Amino acid sequence: MTIALLSVLLFTLRFVWLLKGSDKLQQKWMKVLPHIIDTLLFVSGIALAVKFSINPLEHYWFAEKLFAVLAYIFTGYYTLKLARNKTMQIIGYLGAMGWIMLIVRLAITKAPLYL
Numbered sequence: 001m002t003i004a005l006l007s008v009l010l011f012t013l014r015f016v017w018l019l020k021g022s023d024k025l026q027q028k029w030m031k032v033l034p035h036i037i038d039t040l041l042f043v044s045g046i047a048l049a050v051k052f053s054i055n056p057l058e059h060y061w062f063a064e065k066l067f068a069v070l071a072y073i074f075t076g077y078y079t080l081k082l083a084r085n086k087t088m089q090i091i092g093y094l095g096a097m098g099w100i101m102l103i104v105r106l107a108i109t110k111a112p113l114y115l
Helices: 002-020 027-050 058-084 086-110
Strands: none
Touching: 002 027, 002 058, 002 086, 027 058, 058 086
């Protein structure tokens, strides 16, 4: 949960800096650390599946959660790198937060949206 919280906080910080046009986004640690944290986030999900023998083909909530983590990462990438204007950046940020809400819901209920 700590890695997930760090990911969301760092993404939010980078988003705010992006909207402000801050030079802090160009710092080397800011370019490297988010990739490390997001990789750890996804790998920890795979490691938990292996440790607790959770098969995503049998536990659809887990497959959906892994998909949502990947979607969050790619939506964040879109928001920070590909979105061409502030409107699209804000929409991308809200979309990424939507994926986070789904991840939290799946962690609590373990009930997939789709079967």
